[in-house]
Amino acid sequence: MIHHLVLTLEQRPEVLERVLRVTRHRGFRVCDMRMSQQEDQRLLLDMAVDSDKAIELLSRQLDKLIDVTTCVVQGYQPIARTING
Amino acid sequence: MEQGQTISGSQAVIKVLAAHGVTTVFGYPGGAIMPIYDALYGSQVEHLLCRHEQGAGFAAVGYARSSGKTGVCFATSGPGATNLITALADAMMDSIPLVAITGQVATPVIGTDAFQEMDVLGMSLSCTKHSFMVTSSDELVATLYQAFEIAAAGRPGPVLVDIPKDIQLAQLEYKTPLQAVPDEPSLDLAAIAAANTLLAQAERPMLYVGGGVGMAGAVEQLRELIQRTGIPSVATLKGLGAVTHNAPGYLGMLGMHGNQAANHAVQQADLLLVAGARFDDRVTGKLDTFAPHAKVIHLDIDAAEQGKLRQPEVAINDDLRMVLPALSLSQDIGPWQQHVAQLKQQYAWRYDRPGTQIYAPALLKALADSLPEDSVVSCDVGQHQMWVAQHMWFRRPEDHLSSAGFGTMGFGVPAAVGAQVARPGATVVAVSGDGSFMMNVQELTTIKRRRLPLKILLLDNQKLGMVKQWQQLFFEERYSETDLSDNPDFLTLAAAFNIPGRSISKASEVADALSDMLTSPGPFLLHVQIDDRFNVWPLVPPGASNSDMIDEVEIQQ
Incomplete structure (x- = not known):
């Protein structure tokens, strides 16, 4: 099942690696993603991930990362429609 | 030192450690961390030289686990830092508060494959709670404060701070960062x-x-x-x-x-x-x-x-x-x-096993009953670790150090070193096996160096026992690479580090030998020869339910 996550991240060079590492290790595959810088310098990461596992198994782990400011599960639609639409 | 005073990055590192009440750091110097070791020289922070960075990491873990304080270790860039990784992973799996400070090559040469360069921040991502590479001397002090805060907050864990050599050498204005007021504890x-x-x-x-x-x-x-x-x-x-x-x-x-x-x-x-x-x-x-x-x-x-x-x-x-x-x-x-x-x-444990051989569970029960109020047992990993867990008893969790989540052989002796430093008045016993003991045997020098009075109880069955047990039970007795009968003479080995000892093989010798070990004023190695046919029982076979434990009797039938 594809899940859509929206994260805000601290501006650190390695922050994307952290998020992607946890995503892979916890058993989720990134299908689509887009990252942009916000006015407050934080990064906004829109990510669609695929897994048979419950999305909370990922979102709670991402939430624990020190440089993840917020992590919101948006729903179950493919991200491409959301971020390109 | 006053607020706002200009000092080097290295001096700032030592000052932050002192401000956090760190009295002992475990580590090993090398090229990229030399400025920090120079600042350490003659400072109020004591350093215990271990003989491998993994030993230093586990000593810091033992210090933290036995005291409840945050452990600190130092290593240089490249191989120094990679040698720390196993201890960081162990601390991560067991939620141990640790701050690891590593030297890094100078900022201008990062990314050029410089001598002893490795992407330690990248390596740290999976085995730390959080990690930093300091990119500006202005951030150094605040980063170190944050590292201590993160290591101990909530579910504790290891934090790595990688500091390039030029930032260690740079002058900075030392300011204690403003610290957030902790949230009022709440109850749902x-x-x-x-x-x-x-x-x-x-x-x-x-x-x-x-x-x-x-x-x-x-x-x-x-x-x-x-x-x-x-x-x-x-x-x-x-x-x-x-x-x-x-x-x-x-x-x-x-x-x-x-x-x-x-x-x-x-x-x-x-x-x-x-x-x-x-x-x-x-x-x-x-x-x-x-x-x-x-x-x-x-x-x-x-x-x-x-x-x-x-x-x-x-x-x-x-x-x-x-x-x-x-x-x-x-x-x-x-x-x-x-x-x-x-x-x-x-299902009470029974210790009335007939015969003259030493029955390790009975020996460990006797040890637990003999230990004084202030004591720490630091285990290695394998059959002896499970016997300790089954048959010894502890007054509080800080008295039992065991690599639980990561199961790292070689944990026991260096963790005991850290515990003895943290609790100098305690009787500290490292319980090890002949496989595990050899994995960080270089730390016997650390015991010698500091004249630590810690005791080592070595249960020797000349086997990589737990793997051998599984080969016996689940791999049709195909004993692939688990025979350790070419072990060194452990008493001679210990003697080379000025550690006296005794070797026993009969049940009748146990009480006297335990007394010898516990009353010895300095370090002591008690070498206990046990039969390799003794396994850890009972056992839930892999993939089975906890309802379906098997016991020794059932196997023999």
Whole structure:
């Protein structure tokens, strides 16, 4: 099942690696993603991930990362429609 | 040193350590961390030179685990830092507060494959709670403060700070960062009420105690809850020492090598009250058969643990010191308590093994009964580790150091070094096996260097025992690479480090030898020769339910 996550991240060079590492290790595959810088310098990461596992198994782990400011599960639609639409 | 004074980055590192009450750092110098070692020289922070960075990392872990304080270790760039990785991973799996400071090559040459350069920040991502590479001297002090805060906050863990050499050398204006006022502790009253409703309905409640209780400083509250409610209890490997060992209804360790009474009682329970534990596979056996009749109240500071492996009916993330006193039982659980007492009696460990050979479980029981009030046992990994967990008893969780989640052979001796430094008045015993002992044997020099009085109890069956046991049981007795009969002469080896010792092989020698070891004023190696046919029993076979433990008798039939 594809899940859509929206994260805000601290501006650190390695922050994307952290998020992607946890995503892979916890058993989720990134299908689509887009990252942009916000006015407050934080990064906004829109990510669609695929897994048979419950999305909370990922979102709670991402939430624990020190440089993840917020992590919101948006729903179950493919991200491409959301971020390109 | 005054606020705003200009000092070097290296001096700032030492100043931050002193400000956090760090009295001893464990480490090993090298090129990229030389400025920090120069600042350390003659400073108020003491340093214990270990003989391998992994040894330094485990000494810091032992220091942290035995004292409740944050452990600190130093290593240089490249191989120094990569040698620390195993200790960081061990600290990560067991939630140990650690700050590891590594030197890095100078900023201008990072990314050029410079001498002893490695992307340590990249390597740290999977084995630390958080990590930093300092990119500006202006950030250095605040970063180090943040590292200490993160290491100890919430669910503790290791934090790595990688500091390029030019930043160690740069001058900076030292300012103590403003620190956030901690949030007022809160209690989720609705969740507490829901938990108490479940507890009130339970006829067969069971308390499943993990390492989180000790780490939360909630041992007193846990014991009060047990005393007030009479709820029966079991513990994980890391939870040992939290429950008073002779409390009625306490059944010891559960899981793969747990006591049968503990496993059967959990399988029969209708409610599991889980305190600071995480349904590890070595605890649950086949997960979907674990505690099949039980509703679950899961108390853990880390919300990511709740529902990770077992969905709880009630989840609470608040401080255990507040949660545990708010819980109560209202139903009479007398029949269940009697049943648990009967299980406890039925499956009590027996030590009356005939013969002249040394029976390691009996020896370890005798050791536990002989240890003084202030004592620490630091285990290695393997059969002896499980025998310690089964047959020794501990006054508090800080008295039992064991590489639980990561299962790192070589943990025992260096962790004991750290414990002896943290608690100089304690009797510290490293219990090791002949396989594990050789994995960080270089740390005998550290014992010699500091003249640490720690004791080493080496259980030697000339085998890589736990692997051999599994080969015997599950791999058709094909003993691939588990014979260690070419071990060195351990007494001669210890003597080379000025550590006296004694070797025994008969049960009749045990009492006298334990006394020799414990009354020795300095370090001592007690080498215990045991028969390799002794295995760890009982056992939940891989993939089996905890209901289906096998015991020695069943195998022999």
